[in-house]
Amino acid sequence: MALAGVSFEVKEGEALAILGANGAGKSTLLRILATLLVPTRGHARVAGHDTVQESRQVRRRLGYHSGTDHGFYARLTARENLLFFCQLNLLSSSAAAQRISQLAEQFQLGQALDRQVRTLSTGTVQRLSLARALLHRPSVLLLDEPTRSLDAIAAAEFRRFLKSEILRHGQTSLLFASHTLPEVELLADRVAVIHAGRLLACDTTSTLKLSTGASSLEEVFLRLTGHHAATSSGERVP
Numbered sequence: 001m002a003l004a005g006v007s008f009e010v011k012e013g014e015a016l017a018i019l020g021a022n023g024a025g026k027s028t029l030l031r032i033l034a035t036l037l038v039p040t041r042g043h044a045r046v047a048g049h050d051t052v053q054e055s056r057q058v059r060r061r062l063g064y065h066s067g068t069d070h071g072f073y074a075r076l077t078a079r080e081n082l083l084f085f086c087q088l089n090l091l092s093s094s095a096a097a098q099r100i101s102q103l104a105e106q107f108q109l110g111q112a113l114d115r116q117v118r119t120l121s122t123g124t125v126q127r128l129s130l131a132r133a134l135l136h137r138p139s140v141l142l143l144d145e146p147t148r149s150l151d152a153i154a155a156a157e158f159r160r161f162l163k164s165e166i167l168r169h170g171q172t173s174l175l176f177a178s179h180t181l182p183e184v185e186l187l188a189d190r191v192a193v194i195h196a197g198r199l200l201a202c203d204t205t206s207t208l209k210l211s212t213g214a215s216s217l218e219e220v221f222l223r224l225t226g227h228h229a230a231t232s233s234g235e236r237v238p
Contacts, residue, residue: 030175
């Protein structure tokens with residue numbers, strides 16, 4: 001999905017959720033910020049660095065996780081994959097071993113660390129990808145559907161971890177796309193609503209409710225994207 005006129009800023013320590021239907025442009029936006037896609041027009045900056053001209057500096061400062069495209073080496077073990085990404089992020093051997101141990105405990109990866117990635121379940125690979133995004137303690141965290149494929153307990157634990165260990169200190173900026181509205185309301189300081197590649201609104205949940213006359217975040221989304229009338233009249237929303 002092409003993006004058009006999308007402009008916003010995320011402050012240091014702020015959590016911004018991207019809300020939009022499938023194909024709205026959420027993943028495209030995150031991939032541009034992660035230096036995985038080059039914008040054909042406009043520009044993007046992460047931690048003060050241009051994502052095209054200064055892509056190496058950007059990658060050193062951010063952690064990126066995609067719920068659909070993990071990019072692991074399937075024949076290597078989970079530990080070997082994490083060690084490889086530690087080396088890319090210039091962690092020493094001792095620091096890498098310590099950090100992998102910490103994250104393996106946090107994401108319950110202990111028994112999976114020495115198995116080839118191709119033998120792991122979808123949920124385990126998802127947890128491994130989340131751990132990889134946090135290896136170098138990034139100042140900017142980009143998460144594309146972070147709890148996709150996680151069971152209810154693992155998803156709740158990850159949200160608690162983000163809230164208590166990552167966001168509480170106010171030093172990490174979080175930009176995440178999610179279809180889970182309770183997750184958005186729990187984690188986000190502000191919500192950006194994207195539809196058909198365009199940014200429709202970006203504000204706090206309470207301000208969005210007030211400006212749209214909605215009583216819930218779901219209703220905010222439906223009103224902004226033009227689906228409210230259809231649902232009110234009983235028509236099916238795609």
